[in-house]
Amino acid sequence: MTQYEGIxxxxxxxxxxxxxxxxxxxxxxxxAQAASGEVTVRMTVNGSATSLTVDPRVxxxxxxxxxxxxxxxxKGCDRGQCGACTxxxxxxxxxxxxxxxxxxxxxxxxxxxxLADGDRLHPLQxxxxxxxxxxxxxxxxxxxxxxxxxxxxxxARTDAEIREQMSGNICRCSAYPGILAAIRQARTEMR
Amino acid sequence: MREYRFERPGTxxxxxxxxxxxxAYLAGGTTxxxxxxxxxxxxxxxxxxxxxxxxxxxxxxxxxxIGALERMTDVAADPRVRLGYPMLxxxxxxxxxxxxxxxxxxxxxxxxxxRCGYFRDVSMPCNKRQPGSGCPAIRGENxxxxxxxxxxxxVATHPSDLAVALAALDARVQLQxxxxxxxxxxxxxxxxxxxxxxxxxxxxxxxxxxxxxxxxLDWAQRSIYLKIRDRQSYEFALSSAAVAIRREGDTxxxxxxxxxxxxxxxxxxxxxxxxxxxxxxxxxxxxxxxxATVDGTxxxxxxxxxxxxxxxxxxxxxxxxxxxx
Ligand SMILES: Cc1cc2nc3c(=O)[nH]c(=O)nc-3n(C[C@H](O)[C@H](O)[C@H](O)COP(=O)(O)OP(=O)(O)OC[C@H]3O[C@@H](n4cnc5c(N)ncnc54)[C@H](O)[C@@H]3O)c2cc1C
Ligand code: SF4
Ligand code: FES
Ligand code: FES
Numbered sequence: 001m002t003q004y005e006g007i008x009x010x011x012x013x014x015x016x017x018x019x020x021x022x023x024x025x026x027x028x029x030x031x032a033q034a035a036s037g038e039v040t041v042r043m044t045v046n047g048s049a050t051s052l053t054v055d056p057r058v059x060x061x062x063x064x065x066x067x068x069x070x071x072x073x074x075k076g077c078d079r080g081q082c083g084a085c086t087x088x089x090x091x092x093x094x095x096x097x098x099x100x101x102x103x104x105x106x107x108x109x110x111x112x113x114x115l116a117d118g119d120r121l122h123p124l125q126x127x128x129x130x131x132x133x134x135x136x137x138x139x140x141x142x143x144x145x146x147x148x149x150x151x152x153x154x155x156a157r158t159d160a161e162i163r164e165q166m167s168g169n170i171c172r173c174s175a176y177p178g179i180l181a182a183i184r185q186a187r188t189e190m191r
Numbered sequence: 192m193r194e195y196r197f198e199r200p201g202t203x204x205x206x207x208x209x210x211x212x213x214x215a216y217l218a219g220g221t222t223x224x225x226x227x228x229x230x231x232x233x234x235x236x237x238x239x240x241x242x243x244x245x246x247x248x249x250x251x252x253x254x255x256x257i258g259a260l261e262r263m264t265d266v267a268a269d270p271r272v273r274l275g276y277p278m279l280x281x282x283x284x285x286x287x288x289x290x291x292x293x294x295x296x297x298x299x300x301x302x303x304x305x306r307c308g309y310f311r312d313v314s315m316p317c318n319k320r321q322p323g324s325g326c327p328a329i330r331g332e333n334x335x336x337x338x339x340x341x342x343x344x345x346v347a348t349h350p351s352d353l354a355v356a357l358a359a360l361d362a363r364v365q366l367q368x369x370x371x372x373x374x375x376x377x378x379x380x381x382x383x384x385x386x387x388x389x390x391x392x393x394x395x396x397x398x399x400x401x402x403x404x405x406x407x408l409d410w411a412q413r414s415i416y417l418k419i420r421d422r423q424s425y426e427f428a429l430s431s432a433a434v435a436i437r438r439e440g441d442t443x444x445x446x447x448x449x450x451x452x453x454x455x456x457x458x459x460x461x462x463x464x465x466x467x468x469x470x471x472x473x474x475x476x477x478x479x480x481x482x483a484t485v486d487g488t489x490x491x492x493x494x495x496x497x498x499x500x501x502x503x504x505x506x507x508x509x510x511x512x513x514x515x516x
Contacts, residue, residue, distance in 0.1 A: 056195065080221055094293055146289065155370070
């Protein structure tokens, strides 16, 4: 309901590029904002410098999918409950559906599209294929981004630890045994 | 989501000056953004406080001071917390998910809102969200609701795990407002619902939580946070217990006990602490002390199991604590 309201009132919650003049948030001690209410955010996404001007309600998830066409990051619950939207902000895994883009000025974001090394799959991507770590694949980008952070932090030492650390990523197809096996394999390859 | 202005105050003083009845501070956003999407919270202005200098964890002779903007992940992993106050680390690590703990701040955690389904659904009445509209939970779905501190107006549980451990540790909350700074005991910071469930904290308009003080307690090295849930991980507490014990030989000299999932606010149990002190550390002592938990409980239709679950949670926490070290 709100979504439709947003579309008529502000053009898809401000996802459509703003014509109005805007100023960056940090200009002036007070953190100024254009009369239009839109905010400009400069950040790095998968290594490329990016600048976006958006309605302050826009989440990182919607900005990635609707403005930057990075649709690998999935919208599951949109309420912080499923983990499908997991990305890395400044090297830490977060849920992008509860992250407001407006807070990310100066941040560095990595999504599933930024994980492979050119045509060479990331060890986790390869391991998910080899171990059937998915069925429908909807939760997979979130699973892989989450697992990449868990392994990097050294939090995947035992099966119990992997299960606990990965509990924020729900898989409706219940591909958990394959996911666990894939993480176990990638853990050794990423060392 | 309703429209709002987004602002980023540069200093604490400015944040406090700019804040008013129509504003919300934004820290990790894991409660605020969720509730703004649901239109349960509809601030006209959002003040992003993430760049304010409210970080840092200091261990002084007097205990710990944790900045309000420290993230749950970092506080849980800090060796001074892990070794000195294990129940704090455990309460944090058993909360939410790895992603959410990376985002969520300590101040925001203490101010998170109840998970009562009626509160989160704007098509339903709810005294907490809309004073005077009624409380459908009292006769409706109330399995997760409270049995301690409830009123005829509201029976919602306080969801924070961290706050339960902090209650056991006599923690204090540091606040800064337009009239200056003050410090309040965490237990007094949370208000009972009575007939004003929309008033949840001793927080004056615009006041900012700047930090949390954990007074020094050397014997908190022997402490535990036990959390009982409907699933193994990533779920709010059905029941939880934060327990610290000081023993001399086989005798319990002092104890700290608080429970979660039970009360409308984090619930300290002084009667249980007294029942443990001076007794031998045996399962008989634990069982006898646990009976003191049920005083004053008011079970509802779907949560009549909670008083007994609270006793069992407590006994198990005490037994598990015996195994440590
Ligand atoms: C799916 C899910 C599962 C969860 N599971 C658990 C769980 O098992 N256990 C648990 O304890 N918690 C759980 N949580 C809740 C989570 O811990 C809180 O949402 C989080 O701690 C809030 O912190 P934040 O920094 O994100 O707060 P925000 O969302 O930024 O703010 C929360 C509230 O506090 C206000 N605020 C924030 N900082 C300050 C400040 N310094 N001064 C004054 N006001 C302030 C905001 O205006 C807002 O009203 C869960 C959350 C989700 C979404
Ligand atoms: S229990 Fe409290 S929060 Fe839940 S519906 Fe009743 S008044 Fe609202
Ligand atoms: S879409 Fe973000 S957690 Fe579900
Ligand atoms: S593979 Fe279908 S949801 Fe996980």
